[in-house]
Amino acid sequence: xxxxxxxxxxxxxxxxxxxxxxxxxxxxxxxxxxxxxxxxxxxxxxxxxxxxxxxxxxxxxxxxxxxxxxxxxxxxxxxxxxxxxxxxxxxxxxxxxxxxxxxxxxxxxxxxxxxxxxxxxxxxxxxxxxxxxxxxxxxxxxxxxxxxxxxxxxxxxxxxxxxxxxxxxxxxxxxxxxxxxxxxxxxxxxxxxxxxxxxxxxxxxxxxxxxxxxxxxxxxxxxxxxxxxxxxxxxxxxxxxxxxxxxxxxxxxxxxxxxxxxxxxxxxxxxxxxxxx
Amino acid sequence: xxxxxxxxxxxxxxxxxxxxxxxxxxxxxxxxxxxxxxxxxxxxxxxxxxxxxxxxxxxxxxxxxxxxxxxxxxxxxxxxxxxxxxxxxxxxxxxxxxxxxxxxxxxxxxxxxxxxxxxxxxxxxxxxxxxxxxxxxxxxxxxxxxxxxxxxxxxxxxxxxxxxxxxxxxxxxxxxxxxxxxxxxxxxxxxxxxxxxxxxxxxxxxxxxxxxxxxxxxxxxxxxxxxxxxxxxxxxxxxxxxxxxxxxxxxxxxxxxxxxxxxxxxxxxxxxxxxxx
Numbered sequence: 001x002x003x004x005x006x007x008x009x010x011x012x013x014x015x016x017x018x019x020x021x022x023x024x025x026x027x028x029x030x031x032x033x034x035x036x037x038x039x040x041x042x043x044x045x046x047x048x049x050x051x052x053x054x055x056x057x058x059x060x061x062x063x064x065x066x067x068x069x070x071x072x073x074x075x076x077x078x079x080x081x082x083x084x085x086x087x088x089x090x091x092x093x094x095x096x097x098x099x100x101x102x103x104x105x106x107x108x109x110x111x112x113x114x115x116x117x118x119x120x121x122x123x124x125x126x127x128x129x130x131x132x133x134x135x136x137x138x139x140x141x142x143x144x145x146x147x148x149x150x151x152x153x154x155x156x157x158x159x160x161x162x163x164x165x166x167x168x169x170x171x172x173x174x175x176x177x178x179x180x181x182x183x184x185x186x187x188x189x190x191x192x193x194x195x196x197x198x199x200x201x202x203x204x205x206x207x208x209x210x211x212x213x214x215x216x217x218x219x220x221x222x223x224x225x226x227x228x229x230x231x232x233x234x235x236x237x238x239x240x241x242x243x244x245x246x247x248x249x250x251x252x253x254x255x256x257x258x259x260x261x262x263x264x265x266x267x268x269x270x271x272x273x274x275x276x277x
Numbered sequence: 278x279x280x281x282x283x284x285x286x287x288x289x290x291x292x293x294x295x296x297x298x299x300x301x302x303x304x305x306x307x308x309x310x311x312x313x314x315x316x317x318x319x320x321x322x323x324x325x326x327x328x329x330x331x332x333x334x335x336x337x338x339x340x341x342x343x344x345x346x347x348x349x350x351x352x353x354x355x356x357x358x359x360x361x362x363x364x365x366x367x368x369x370x371x372x373x374x375x376x377x378x379x380x381x382x383x384x385x386x387x388x389x390x391x392x393x394x395x396x397x398x399x400x401x402x403x404x405x406x407x408x409x410x411x412x413x414x415x416x417x418x419x420x421x422x423x424x425x426x427x428x429x430x431x432x433x434x435x436x437x438x439x440x441x442x443x444x445x446x447x448x449x450x451x452x453x454x455x456x457x458x459x460x461x462x463x464x465x466x467x468x469x470x471x472x473x474x475x476x477x478x479x480x481x482x483x484x485x486x487x488x489x490x491x492x493x494x495x496x497x498x499x500x501x502x503x504x505x506x507x508x509x510x511x512x513x514x515x516x517x518x519x520x521x522x523x524x525x526x527x528x529x530x531x532x533x534x535x536x537x538x539x540x541x542x543x544x545x546x547x548x549x550x551x552x553x554x
Binding site for chain 2: 206
């Protein structure tokens, strides 16, 4: 399909209007670039969130259910997507099932639920990544994938035969066993994390690898684990040693590193066998 | 049953030997008090843990499987019980199934798995609580419950008809969907937390209340949520408002406060209908 119009909504934290404008100009400067439709909900603010739960859910549905919009791009992470997930997922129409969804981090709650319902979703850069060091590259990567299916934007290990998925570890842990949990059997599962203690990463990896359905993935690849919070006492293992140990104990194949993470180098990982819009 | 000998092991962090000796003397000073058998593993130290995983698992099994010991008392929390849970739970003998188990916090991983296997477990004070302000009262409460089934040690809302259970929120979240998850349908579920941000408590409550089996509990009671880490921005709700909202959204009855928490007032909550040793 051709992505002509991309709707941007903020199911978690508020999008900075200056960032939104810069991303809009980047898209406008592309030859045959997509039009960005920034939902005004992105600029609402209520405590932690880009507006009340009801406003965020309505905005998500406005974009998801609009047949004149081809893709839904999550503005940024933070916290809040799980609070609107059930309300959103119960009210999707046929147009929502035709769309492409892109985001990561907290947005994983919605990506998981959308994928469980058969939608085409991908884990990758969001507009607010523009504020990172080198963030223009991340946003350009997302735009070129949306606009032209640029395979250079994809995580390099993807192939045409093996279904994939990618999650923030804590987000995946917090949706296991709920109606948001997709069937990930046979998938290569890529995991990334940010701003956690290693003992918590260890505990989360216990949860993921003890889950019977996740023991049936094709294997786990570890993305970057950034800004690890110092452990007291020092944890005896690195993040990769932690993941390798839990994989070994649970009989899951450890497949090495993945080129994803909370950073500007974060590559795109479409879920399943979907590879380009 | 009469609890004559209590074995103490440390499946997570190390027990301070001075604390162990003071608790032993408290038990020895009781008329007909139980003998405390402190497993030497309690004093091992390896990074975060009271010795390597294998040593902690072996010590737990030494005590659990010993027919001459009537109860297993977890020395303290910290982190580490999930790392030995599968190894321990797969090797319990008949003596282990006759025993009473007491602990809370990180020990919830093991209490959950033991309860799922039909063992008699209770959520309540541990030896290391002696170091808290007023901690002698907490330890005395545990000892009098072990020794005489003192009903004054129990959480006051317990009755003879309604099965109960109690967990640290994060620990319960991290065992949902694994083989450690007990059948909690029809139970009053008491929850407590310590040292978390309110946005994380909100996220954990999403997970718990979105889980289909937990939607069939008799209701949720909220224990104390201590040492909340400041949220930036300020979270709009208190911990009780958070729990009440998720209960309302998920159709779970909210039953008010419970007298449990990471503090010296922490009362004992036996799981199921079990009330005294």
